[in-house]
Amino acid sequence: MPVRLALAALLALSPAAGAFGAATTSEYLADMDANGDGKVSLGEYQDYLLAGFRAMDRNRNDILDLDEFPEGTVGPNTAPVTLKSRLRNLKAAFGRQDRNRDGVLDAKELGEPPG
Ligand SMILES: [Ca+2]
Numbered sequence: 001m002p003v004r005l006a007l008a009a010l011l012a013l014s015p016a017a018g019a020f021g022a023a024t025t026s027e028y029l030a031d032m033d034a035n036g037d038g039k040v041s042l043g044e045y046q047d048y049l050l051a052g053f054r055a056m057d058r059n060r061n062d063i064l065d066l067d068e069f070p071e072g073t074v075g076p077n078t079a080p081v082t083l084k085s086r087l088r089n090l091k092a093a094f095g096r097q098d099r100n101r102d103g104v105l106d107a108k109e110l111g112e113p114p115g
């Protein structure tokens with residue numbers, strides 16, 4: 001099976017991956033909001049956005065090695081991505097999106113792109 005098809009199949013199997021097609025911010029929030037309290041905590045945010053990483057990390061070593069990247073996305077400067085660096089980046093993005101700094105994202109904050 002070509003790599004791209006295999007990846008698409010993996011993403012389709014991942015429950016959260018389909019959520020990227022969520023039509024509205026409130027659907028997006030509901031998909032991320034694992035405990036249903038109407039807000040998205042850092043843990044929920046990271047879990048949701050790591051679904052793609054986990055689907056791509058075929059050998060489950062918490063590193064996306066270059067041979068695990070989708071075909072055609074690896075350039076001369078592409079470096080492997082570690083789970084640790086991905087978590088750090090997501091934490092930084094979460095912090096930028098949490099405009100009122102209360103430690104959670106509400107629907108309004110989710111609807112605004114991180115600035
Ligand atoms: Ca790996």
Ligand SMILES: [Ca+2]
Nearest residue numbers: 098102104105
């Ligand atoms: Ca907030």
